[in-house]
Amino acid sequence: MGIGANIRNYINNNTSGILDADIKEEKELVYFYHLSEMRKSLYNWYEFKEGSKLLEIGAGFGALTGLFCERCGHVTAIAENEFRAEAIRERYKDRDNLEVMSFSLPGVTINxxxxxxxxxxEDESRIDDFLGSFDDNDRYDYIILTGVLEQLSSxxxxxxxxxxxLLAAKGKMLIATxxxxxxxxxxxxxxxxxxxxxxxxxxxSGDVGVGVQGHPxxxxxLLELLDRxxxxxxxxxxxxxxxxxxxQVYTDDYLPQKNIGERVLFYHDDNRSLIADEKKxxxxxxxxxxxxxxxxxxxxxxxxxDREFGSVDSxxxxxxxxxxxxxxxxRGPEAALTTVIKGDMVEKRPLYSEGGKSIQEVYRNVCEMKDRGLPVIEHELKGDxxxxxxxxxxxxMDYMRTISDDRDKIAGxxxxxxxxxxxxxxxxxxxxxxILEYVENKGLNWGPILKKVYMEMMPMNCFYIDGKIYFFDQEFSRENFPAKYAMFRTILYTYINIPEIENVLPIAEVKNKYGFEEALWQIFMAEENRFVSFIRRxxxxxxxYDRLGVDEARMLDNAKRLLI
Structure with missing residues (x-):
C-alpha cells in the first residue's frame, strides 16, 4: 500500500479530528506534512475576516483546510487530484461551509x-484552461497558495x-514558498x-538534467513577480x-535576535547531505x-x-x-497558545477554543505574583x-549574555x-x-516547600529594566513543590543558553551555593524531562523532535569530499 493510501486510511479511521497520536509511529515526514496539527502554525495566528470567502489552491490532503473552515465563512479547496479531494471531503465531512474540487485540465490525466x-x-496556455473552470463572477477575500508557486517551472x-x-476588491493572496x-x-x-x-x-529552473521540474x-x-x-x-x-x-514568524519590522536558538528548533528531514549546522x-x-x-x-x-483600487494603506x-x-x-488544543506583536502591544491568545483555561492560568499567575510584591509587566485580560x-x-537572558564575563554580576x-x-x-x-509522592529518595535537602511554585521565574521570562527584573508570561506552576525546582530551571537554562558563564562562574559552584546535591539535581532533571515530554507531546x-540533531562527523566528511 502506498503512502497516499495510508494517509487516506488514517483519515477514514480517525474520529477525533486530530491525527497526531494516530501517526506517531510513522517515520516518513510526508505523513506529518499532511496530517499533523503543527502544519496549522503557518496560518492559525493570522486574522482572517469573519464570514470571508477563501480559495485554497493545492490543498493536499487538507492539512490546512479545516483551519480555514473554522476561520472563514466559506472555503473552496482545490486538491491536486480527485483521490486527495475525496480524502478532504471525508476528513471534513461535518463542515457545511466547504466545497472541494480537484485540478482539471482538458486532455491531461492528473494522478x-x-x-x-x-x-x-510545458504549455502555459493550460493555465488559462485551469482558470477557465472558475465562474466569471467568482471573487474571493483570500486566495491561499502553500508550497505551490515553486512547483511550476514557468x-x-x-x-x-x-x-x-479572482480577488475581491480588498482581497488578499497569501503565498507560502x-x-x-x-x-x-x-x-x-x-x-x-x-x-x-x-x-x-x-x-x-525547469528540467536541469536530473528530471526535476520547478523553480524556487x-x-x-518573489517581490518583483508580485509587483509585475x-x-x-x-x-x-x-x-x-x-x-x-x-x-516563530518574523517580519522586516521585527527580525530575529542573536539568541534565536533559545526559542526555535531546527529540524532536518534528511541530514546526510549537510556540510554545516544552520543553527550555529x-x-x-x-x-x-x-x-x-x-x-x-x-x-x-x-x-x-494602485493599478485598480488605489494605493494600499500602509x-x-x-x-x-x-x-x-x-x-x-x-502542545495540543488545551495548551497551544500564540503570542503576537501588533504595533506597541503584545497579545497572547489560545490557538484552539480549549485553550482558554491556559490563558486564564497565565493571567492568574501574574496577578498572584504582583500581589506578592513582585515586579511584573502589566497584563490585561479581555475574554481569552x-x-x-x-x-x-x-x-x-540577553542582558546576562552581555555580562557573561562578570562573575559577581552573574552571581548577583x-x-x-x-x-x-x-x-x-x-x-x-x-x-x-x-514530589515525595513519586521519588524513592525522600530524605534529601528539599529546601523551602512553597504553596505555589512559578516555574518560569527565569531569565527568558523577564525583562531587565533600569537595573530591575520584571516578570511576564508565567504560564506554568506547581502546587506544594520545592522552591529549588524553580531555581534549578533558572540555573539549567541559563547555562544551556550562555555556556560561556562556566568560564567565570562554574555551574558546580552555583549548585553548591543553592544546595543542589547531585541526587537532588538528578531528581529535578527527571522531573524537567517529564514536564517537557508532556507539554511538547x-x-x-x-x-x-527526532529530526533536530546533526551529525558533526558526517558534515566534516561531506566538506572534505568537496575537495576531491
Missing part, C-alpha cells in the same frame, strides 16, 4: 502530485495574474522541489524554521543584516495596489499589523486574550532570582511536598 504543475509548465506570472482576477537561498539549503539540505542539494543556488524563488525575485502581476501591496513574513512547521550560523547572519535574504521560507501577504489597516508571532501548536505593552528593554542576578522565588508564595510543611510529535 500524481506533479502532473498538473508539469503540464502547465508561467508563474500568467498563473498569478489569473488568480489576481521556499527561498532558493534559504540557509538550510546553503548548508546542504536537499531542496524540497528537486531533492538535490544546492540546485536552487545554481538557478534551479529568491526574495527579490499587480500585487503591489505586499508584506513578507519569515516563518522559522520554515513554512511547513513554524515555531544565525548569530553571524543576524549581525550582518542578511537574515531576510537567507530565510528558509517566505509567507507573502499581498493585495492589488498604516496597517489593510495589510496585517502583526510584526512577530510565537507559536506552541505542538491577554494584552501587555511591547517592551523594548532586553530580556534578562542568581541571588536576586532566588530571593524573588522565595517571595512568590507562602511556605507549606515539608510533609506536603508533592514528544511522543505524538516524535517526527519533529
Amino acid at each position: 500524481s502530485d506533479k502532473d498538473f504543475y508539469r503540464a502547465v509548465s 508561467g508563474h506570472g500568467r498563473f498569478l495574474e489569473g488568480l489576481v482576477r 521556499e527561498n532558493r537561498y534559504g540557509l538550510k539549503y546553503l548548508c546542504g539540505e536537499k531542496e524540497d522541489v528537486s531533492g538535490v542539494p544546492f540546485l536552487g543556488v545554481q538557478g534551479g 524563488f529568491s526574495r527579490s525575485e 502581476v499587480g500585487l503591489t501591496g505586499h508584506k513578507l513574513f519569515y516563518p522559522l524554521p520554515d513554512y511547513r512547521f513554524p515555531l 550560523l544565525y548569530s553571524d547572519i543576524i549581525d550582518n543584516g542578511v537574515f531576510p535574504f537567507v530565510a528558509n521560507s517566505f509567507l507573502a501577504e499581498c493585495m492589488k495596489g 498604516s496597517g489597516d489593510v495589510l496585517s499589523p502583526i510584526s512577530f508571532v510565537a507559536l506552541t501548536t505542538d 486574550v491577554i494584552s501587555m505593552p511591547y517592551i523594548t528593554a532586553p530580556a534578562l 542576578i542568581f541571588e536576586q532570582l532566588w530571593t524573588m522565588i522565595l517571595q512568590s508564595s507562602d511556605e507549606v510543611p515539608e510533609s506536603q511536598n508533592k 514528544l511522543s505524538d510529535n516524535r517526527f519533529f
Whole structure:
C-alpha cells in the first residue's frame, strides 16, 4: 500500500479530528506534512475576516483546510487530484461551509502530485484552461497558495495574474514558498522541489538534467513577480524554521535576535547531505543584516495596489499589523497558545477554543505574583486574550549574555532570582511536598516547600529594566513543590543558553551555593524531562523532535569530499 493510501486510511479511521497520536509511529515526514496539527502554525495566528470567502489552491490532503473552515465563512479547496479531494471531503465531512474540487485540465490525466504543475509548465496556455473552470463572477477575500508557486517551472506570472482576477476588491493572496537561498539549503539540505542539494543556488529552473521540474524563488525575485502581476501591496513574513512547521514568524519590522536558538528548533528531514549546522550560523547572519535574504521560507501577504483600487494603506489597516508571532501548536488544543506583536502591544491568545483555561492560568499567575510584591509587566485580560505593552528593554537572558564575563554580576542576578522565588508564595510543611509522592529518595535537602511554585521565574521570562527584573508570561506552576525546582530551571537554562558563564562562574559552584546535591539535581532533571515530554507531546510529535540533531562527523566528511 502506498503512502497516499495510508494517509487516506488514517483519515477514514480517525474520529477525533486530530491525527497526531494516530501517526506517531510513522517515520516518513510526508505523513506529518499532511496530517499533523503543527502544519496549522503557518496560518492559525493570522486574522482572517469573519464570514470571508477563501480559495485554497493545492490543498493536499487538507492539512490546512479545516483551519480555514473554522476561520472563514466559506472555503473552496482545490486538491491536486480527485483521490486527495475525496480524502478532504471525508476528513471534513461535518463542515457545511466547504466545497472541494480537484485540478482539471482538458486532455491531461492528473494522478500524481506533479502532473498538473508539469503540464502547465510545458504549455502555459493550460493555465488559462485551469482558470477557465472558475465562474466569471467568482471573487474571493483570500486566495491561499502553500508550497505551490515553486512547483511550476514557468508561467508563474500568467498563473498569478489569473488568480489576481479572482480577488475581491480588498482581497488578499497569501503565498507560502521556499527561498532558493534559504540557509538550510546553503548548508546542504536537499531542496524540497528537486531533492538535490544546492540546485536552487545554481538557478534551479525547469528540467536541469536530473528530471526535476520547478523553480524556487529568491526574495527579490518573489517581490518583483508580485509587483509585475499587480500585487503591489505586499508584506513578507519569515516563518522559522520554515513554512511547513513554524515555531516563530518574523517580519522586516521585527527580525530575529542573536539568541534565536533559545526559542526555535531546527529540524532536518534528511541530514546526510549537510556540510554545516544552520543553527550555529544565525548569530553571524543576524549581525550582518542578511537574515531576510537567507530565510528558509517566505509567507507573502499581498493585495492589488494602485493599478485598480488605489494605493494600499500602509498604516496597517489593510495589510496585517502583526510584526512577530510565537507559536506552541505542538502542545495540543488545551495548551497551544500564540503570542503576537501588533504595533506597541503584545497579545497572547489560545490557538484552539480549549485553550482558554491556559490563558486564564497565565493571567492568574501574574496577578498572584504582583500581589506578592513582585515586579511584573502589566497584563490585561479581555475574554481569552491577554494584552501587555511591547517592551523594548532586553530580556534578562540577553542582558546576562552581555555580562557573561562578570562573575559577581552573574552571581548577583542568581541571588536576586532566588530571593524573588522565595517571595512568590507562602511556605507549606515539608510533609506536603508533592514530589515525595513519586521519588524513592525522600530524605534529601528539599529546601523551602512553597504553596505555589512559578516555574518560569527565569531569565527568558523577564525583562531587565533600569537595573530591575520584571516578570511576564508565567504560564506554568506547581502546587506544594520545592522552591529549588524553580531555581534549578533558572540555573539549567541559563547555562544551556550562555555556556560561556562556566568560564567565570562554574555551574558546580552555583549548585553548591543553592544546595543542589547531585541526587537532588538528578531528581529535578527527571522531573524537567517529564514536564517537557508532556507539554511538547514528544511522543505524538516524535517526527519533529527526532529530526533536530546533526551529525558533526558526517558534515566534516561531506566538506572534505568537496575537495576531491
